[in-house]
Amino acid sequence: MKYFRRLYSFDYMGHKAWWFTLSGLIIAIGLTSLIINGGGNPINGLDYGLEFREGSRVTVAFESPPSLADVRAAVSDAGYPSAQIQQTADIAAGGAEGFQIQTPLLTVAEQAELKAALDEEFTIASPAGVPTWGIEVVSASFGRQVVESSLKAVAISLLLILAYVSFRFQWKYAVGALSAEFHDLLIVIGVYSLTGREVTTATIAAVLTIMGYSLYDTVIIFDRIRENEPKLVRMPYGDMVNESLWETLTRSLNTSFMALLPVVCLLFFGGETLKDFAFALLVGIISGAYSTIFIASPVLTLLKEREPKYRKLKLAARADGS
């Protein structure tokens, strides 16, 4: 409780260098991991999901669960020795064991053949007469399209954010907010590289949400700073920002905590796809809450303190203190 109270009087802006170093370190670790995983090329440092490549992914459940080796042998016999096969406990399709089989691109006819072959070997579970057989097929051109549209979406959101914050606040606020955004993006990418999690279209959607959400957090504090700026006009800028942070800290903590509650539930109870979402959101929300206080606000302060008015105030305060 004592430490808790200290949060409300801590000089956040006075320790800018520490926060920047800490974030820089975390990001550096992530980037290093990207470079190592990618064999020198950071772009290859992530495990991209099927949607970004070319191939097919079959999800299937069998009547009497065979062993992984059996399935592997059967798929190999069907003509796909290079297929990657995973057992998924998540598919509790009537208690049957689920498998995920990743193969090269399958045509409609090849899909039917593989299905028939597996059905003959192990009998595909068919509750209510509908076989438990799902398949996702992605061609290379579609994958390229997904990558392009995702990158475009991220770039355009960043530009829009820049424009809107500049318009509603001031460009210095926008730079602060964008620094926080980049920080969050880099952290999420780094964590994905470190944990080796698969990047799917769900991840992209989650990342964009994080950008919106982290910004949400930032804007609420910036709103208070903007409000306090003319009120505490004689205060050095850093002190005024500290004051604003203390005032909004409860809200920041509460909001982030409440946003995390459902996300953690998704992580525990959601299926495979939802877990993907939830993981990215979890990392993003934590990083977003952090970056608001420790990146966005210090960057804003840094920029503002260069203004002659605030530089004078800061110098005066320093002279006062000594």
Added chain:
Amino acid sequence: MLCMAVLVAVAVYYIIPPSVKTRLGLDLQGGLEVVYTARTADGKAPSTAELDQTLAILDRRVNGLGVTESTIQKQGTDQISVSLPGIKDAQQALDLIGKTAQLEFYKDDPQSRPVGPVATKEDALKELKRQGASQAEIDQLAAESNTDEYALVEQPADPVTSQPEAWYVFRRPPALTGEAIAGARAGFSGQNNKPNVLIDFTPEGSKQFQDVTRELYRTGLLKNTPQTFAIVLDNVMESDPMIDYTDPGLRDGISGGAEISGGNMTIQESKDLAFVLKTGALPVKLEPTYQQQVSATLGKDSLDQALIAGMFGLALVLVYMLVYYRFLGLVADLALIVYGILLWGLFNAIPVTLTLPGIAGMILTIGVAADANVVIFERIKEEVSHGKTVRSAVNSGYALGFKTILDANILVMLTALVLFFFATAQPKGFAVTLILGVLVSMLTAVLFTRAMLGVLAGFTFFNRPSLMGVSAGQIEVGVAAQAESSLAASRRRRAGSADRAGSPVAAGASASTEAGTTSPSSRGTSTGGRGTTSTSRKRKKRR
């Protein structure tokens, strides 16, 4: 308040019963989604007209499959996505929907058929090259099977007559195209009782067909050898009927209709063929670029998991709000439940198809909706701990809090809109939920929370700081802290006035932003609305 009640009632009407009125995406109820890339016969990008025509034909085909909630959409300039939630026989759908079904009749004479029969595709191309076709033409034929001048046609091996596969090249244009067809039905051949497809021609087509067959009859008579013609569907020879020149009944050609009797069609195959011929040929070729097929059991599992996660998430947030904000928490909880009902109702009313990413978006907006209340309440608590009465704190806190969440919500909406316009299918569903969620959460904050607080502020029991989760001690601390911080500030600014709000510079510079906090006269006007007017009216009475 009344307005809110009506909205909730309407929403509930749209929700009950959920199993009927909520549209589930194919990832939740199982189904098939295919994204096709369209190419013209010679491999070029299609025109808008061709794409629209394709869309209409696909629509007919999908309706013929008996799927109720199908959606067929253009994506970009050359893609079409077909979504068939709840479809039972995905394999059949895959076979039928994307089939070009380009039916062509060729005369089978040396003039119309420069090459064939030969054993392989390579042989056919080599032979055509020898006859003087350009390399570019050969390459295109190898890749697309069609050029402006030639069509490469395969005749599959026939296991019954043990005839091996054969390849031909026919010269365009064909004697007859699919445009001559008026209808098609599956039946049985009169000769061997095998399944076949009977084609009815349009009046124009019928005449053309008669001309062709008459010509073949005469040529046969002249050369003293029976002539054949080839019926080709999507570059595969379906049958090559012979015109018997010894039958004088054929002297005037064949009128009425034609018959396709592939060597050993199954009944299902003949039905499928009749179906695609009836719905018309696509003006383009469709290549599947993305296909997602989810089985019903997998879909149901995902739905259950998502619902459990959502319920738990909601429950935790409700409890937390109640514990932390006590009475205000109760108001917020009610607001959150109202929010949930409204959002769900809106989803069903539009209707938006609920997908897995959509549910994730919904669960996330629980956090955003709760936050709108947190921001407002924190503001109110702040105002109370600055020594204001609860009633005036509610007014000014609401006004200031709402201003804050407005900017923040607009930014979330902006990113969601970008996602909606630029991303592909899956994240799109997520974006829709996010946009609607933010809109509804703002609506609830404006209509519900504000009205509730306004009504409550009229009661005397409400006028206790402890209800806001603020203890008496905190108020003093708050007031003292405020004084102290302004003292510190004033010491720094080496000016005489200690009172922050009273500082002339501050009050002057920020007249617009802190209207609610500093000037008592503007309290009523800064918020307005039902609740507020009732309070100001009361205040007047007491005076």
